[in-house]
Amino acid sequence: xxxxxxxxxxxxxxxxxxxxxxxxxxxxxxxxxxxxxxxxxxxxxxxxxxxxxxxxxxxxxxxxxxxxxxxxxxxxxxxxxxxxxxxxxxxxxxxxxxxxxxxxxxxxxxxxxxxxxxxxxxxxxxxxxxxxxxxxxxxxxxxxxxxx
Numbered sequence: 001x002x003x004x005x006x007x008x009x010x011x012x013x014x015x016x017x018x019x020x021x022x023x024x025x026x027x028x029x030x031x032x033x034x035x036x037x038x039x040x041x042x043x044x045x046x047x048x049x050x051x052x053x054x055x056x057x058x059x060x061x062x063x064x065x066x067x068x069x070x071x072x073x074x075x076x077x078x079x080x081x082x083x084x085x086x087x088x089x090x091x092x093x094x095x096x097x098x099x100x101x102x103x104x105x106x107x108x109x110x111x112x113x114x115x116x117x118x119x120x121x122x123x124x125x126x127x128x129x130x131x132x133x134x135x136x137x138x139x140x141x142x143x144x145x146x147x148x
């Protein structure tokens with residue numbers, strides 16, 4: 001997933017906000033792009049507050065249940081929100097939002113849940129408690145603070 005300009009990124013984010021993002025675009029990269037786009041294009045929005053409802057609503061529109069085994073996962077969402085914030089804060093030179101998101105999508109966070117493995121055991125990360133709310137890592141501390 002590559003964004004040609006800020007308008008394309010804004011459309012991706014708007015589609016999440018309106019629960020009309022097509023399921024084929026709701027991949028890990030689609031999640032990263034939408035979250036980064038929310039942070040960059042809607043800085044007044046409290047992403048930690050908004051994302052759970054946005055994700056659940058989009059999952060519902062795709063017929064994906066938000067349950068103890070599928071759909072929204074609180075710990076993964078909060079981890080990636082913090083990781084994306086940290087990555088975006090490291091940008092040295094000012095760039096358009098779409099270029100920043102494209103860089104993010106080409107970076108280590110694109111590896112998905114594998115980037116979480118140094119911090120969480122699989123049993124803890126995929127527990128019902130972690131899906132329902134924030135569960136801190138059981139392997140190694142995170143390099144940044146989690147808010148939410």
